[in-house]
Each structure stands twice: as C-alpha cells, then as structure tokens.
Amino acid sequence: MKLIKHRYLQRFKLYQSSLFMLVLLLTGNPLLSAEKNDVSISNVALPDSLVTKQAFTLKLRLNNNGRRALSASNDISVLLESDNNSWADSRLSLDKQTVSPGQSGNIIVHAVAPANPGIHNLTARIMSGNKTISAPYKLRTVTIETRENYVNFISQVIPENMQAGNRYHVLMQYKNAGRHVWTNSDNYRIELFGKNAKHWQADNISLPKNNIVPPGEIATFRFDLTAPKNPGKYELQMRLKKGKQTFFGEPSPIVMVNVSKGTQELDAEFLHQAIPGMQQSSEYFTIFQSGKVYPVTLTFKNRGTQPWLPGVYQLVALHDKSEVLWSVGQIELKTNEVVRPGQIKSFNFKIIAPLEKGIYDFHWQIRKGNKTWIGESSERVIITVQ
Secondary structure, eight states: OHHHHHHHHHHHHHHHHHHHHHHHHHTTOTTTSOOOOOEEEEEEEOOSEEETTOEEEEEEEEEEOSSSOBSGGGTEEEEEEESSTTSOOEEEEBOSOOBOTTOEEEEEEEEEOOSSOEEEEEEEEEEETTEEOBOOEEEEEEEEEOSTTOEEEEEEEOOSEEETTOEEEEEEEEEEOSSSOEETTTTEEEEEOSTTGGGOEEOOOBOOTTOEEOTTOEEEEEEEEEOOSSOEEEEEOEEEEETTSOOBSOOOOOEEEEEEOOOSSSOEEEEEEEOTTOEESSSEEEEEOTTOEEEEEEEEEEOSSSOBOTTTEEEEESSTTHHHHHSOSEEEOOTTOOBOTTOEEEEEEEEEOOSSOEEEEEOEEEEETTTEEESOOOOOEEEEEO
16 A cells, blocks of 8 residues: 555656646746857957967957857857868957847957968857857958068959950059068069969069068069950969968958950050159159149050940049049040051040049059950059149
C-alpha cells in the first residue's frame, strides 16, 4: 500500500513540475526563453590601412532587439575574424558604452594590428560569452604594412568606359608614408593587381628616370593601358611593387570599367593642351586668379573609322558642376564642321576661373551623344585658384 502511494506521489510531483514549466513558457518567463539572434550590426568604421602592431579603434553600430543590455558587464564582446591566418581571430572587449534592449547605439572596441603585413578581409560578430548572438558582418578590406614601406593611395584618373583592345591614358598617385626613398633605379613601380589583372595590359609603369620620391612626397605614375579583348565589366586595380619583391602598400580602389565591343569605329587620341601658366613636376599644374578669363586649347586626333559630326560629337568636362566652375562644361563642333578619320581637331575656348579660392581638376574627353565616351581623355591639370 505504501508503495502505491509513493508512485502516485511521484506522478503528482512530475505533473506539478510539468504544469509549472508550461505556465512559465506561456507567460514568456525570461528564465526559459531561448537565446535569440537578436543583435545585428548595421555599420562598422575602421581604417583602410594600418601599420604592423598599430593600436586602433573599431566603432560599430549595434541594433539590440533582444532582452539584455549589450555591455561589457553582461559579458558581451566583439569577435574579429580574418581570412588570413597571419591575423589571428581576436575577442575584443566593449568600452563603457551600453546599448539597451530595443535601442540602437554605437560601441567602441580597441584592437591591435598583427605583426605581419598583408591584406585582410575581416568580419565581425557579437558574442555573449562563448555564444554568437549576431550574424557575421563583412568589414572592408584592411591593408597591414610595415613603417618602412607604408603607402597611402591618393588619387587615380581612369576612364570608366572603354572599347575592347584600345589604349587609354591612366594616372595614379601614391604617397610615400614610409621610411625609404623611392627611385627608378630601385625599380619602384606599380603593377596590375586583383582578380581581373590578367585581362589588362599595361606598359612598364615605373617611376620616371631621375624622379626621387622621399618620405612624405607623392609619386605620380602616368601610363598607357590596353583594355581587355572581350567586352564586359572588369575590375581594375593597381598596387606598388619594388624589384622582384611581393606587392606592398595600400592597393588602389577598385574601378569597374565597362568594356564595349572594340570595333575601332569610335576612337580619339589626346595630343596636346595649352593652358596659361601650365607647368609639370610630379603632375601638371597652374595657378589662376579668381574670376579672371583664360584661353584654353585642347587637341585631339580622330583615330577611329567614323567622322565626328556637329551636334553629335562634343568635348565634355569630366568633373561635376563644370559649367558652374568654369562657366562652360561642353564644347560643340562648329556648324558643318566634320572631323574625318585621321584628322586633328583643336578645341579653342575660354574659361572663367571660379570665384571661390581652392584646388580644382581640369580634365576633358570626347563624347558621342549623351553616353558614349571616346578614346583618350586629356591629361588632368590641377588648377589652384587664388
């Protein structure tokens, strides 16, 4: 009899426990609610390039849709992961910021760059203890370099529309932020870089002879580039190299170039430009007085098989708001003027220097209609307005 009572008592306690658990689940008691992936990362700010072992800060924008505050006291951290083994995955503690449930906010974590140089594709995850509570967030590519060969990308001039197999003039600038002097004799140069590098052809892109780029100065590379043989969209990216060593420094930003069918029907060769006071050091430059009128001549050759017709072909500025800056942004052919294949055309016009002091680009190219850019652009000139 006692054995039977004991069994009924056990069943009753089990029933009570089950009923209690059911009530907790129905009432949404946080003791039993499962951990959800309720944290998301919406933005991350970090440097494009770093020096080996350099300390830096990582700022993240977090959206907290969970039930717990995101803070260091709640054992919340950031896991920084890399596809490159030379940068070990690291757990980063949060600063003093807190993101409350239902809120969004910025947090800052402190990190240190790895000891080995390289290019790293990083992702960030939010961790609660050893458990991931956010989806991975892909960060920008970060370049790690030594102080001896530290490089900053400055600017590039690359046509975004090309014809297959045609040659185009390209300009790229890098700042020597390291400790070594760059010279032609040491074979400092830039080379094609990235997944589409094999599709492009470039002349030898070394520093000009007798050109010395000490630390803190900017190196300018001007060269001709041959577009891929087949139409399509191609990435174009460059990176510095010394001798037979591996690439070093910050790569240029990727430019997506639209390569159309190279029929050679439409092509232009840039020949010459005459701009008052123009000089050349590492780049073409001149100085204008604000509000003053200046005569300009840009000369191109029709290297295609089709004539340039008035009302269809024009010379167009490659910078925004050119009509506001220079009082003119497009130069038309004269009425009944035809530039036949092989002929040379000089565009003579006047510009008015901007009223506001500053540094401005002056850069032009032949265009057909409203969309089709033709051949080579003029060499960029930096104009300082005083």
